[in-house]
Amino acid sequence: MKKTSYCLQLPVATEIPLVFDSPHSGIQFPQDFRCQASLAALKTGWDAKVNELWEEVLEEGGTLLSALYSRMVIDLNRAPDDIDPDLLAAPWALCKPTKYSDRGMGLIRKLALPDVPMYDRPLEIEEVLQRLCEIYHPYHQVLKTRLDDLCQQFGAVWHVDCHSMKSTGNKMNVDAGERRADIVLGDNDGNCCEPGFVEMVKTSFESLGYVVALNKPYKGGYLVTHYGQPLLNRHSMQIEINRALYLDEAKFVTNDNYQSFKRDLGVVISNMATYVRAKVAAA
């Protein structure tokens, strides 16, 4: 297995306390990774190009952290103990499965797609521990350190957890079969981010002509609920982008709208940076 599991890109302009993370845009697999699902099935969980879509944040003084490995190896947007015990070859007291594990998409996926199992064998606890130690914990450690350092330095920090979503959910999703909005913002019903930041991002997208939904169908996963603590001036928000806006969803290559959509995201990034600079200056 490779030593580095993430890519940390630091600001190329005067630093501000704005941190983006993209936990599902990786598509590498460890050399010793074995599963029975096809690569086509594995790719369906890939938030392709999401890290590239948001890279302009570096020019505004923000930070960008991206995963290198596929979420199908281990999902960075899950609690480290969100494990379905049925996946394992032996009982493990650590397992605390949540609604995600119940749907086959916990920390370690049981299903690649509805009715498509990931594995034809039980997993050894050692395999899970190896993925936690070599992929999961390093990513969370670097994110936590970055958020801690910036919050200490500036008195507050804004964290944006970046994803993309299928234009229509499948059977494993809570909104199976429904067409989705262009953009879904998740702040766990106001519990992980101050409302002003969310409102500013919502208005930014709407001014550009996009349809924005709030907390539906996604309220925000483990990353924002774990790191967002608005009462401590630590704000986390999830952004889901409808893949049809920038991707050929069947082929996982960018479509003709990619560049113009990325330019629009540049406007949103610029608005976020202006907001953060103003908040820090007023503190």
Ligand SMILES: [Zn+2]
């Ligand atoms: Zn995602």
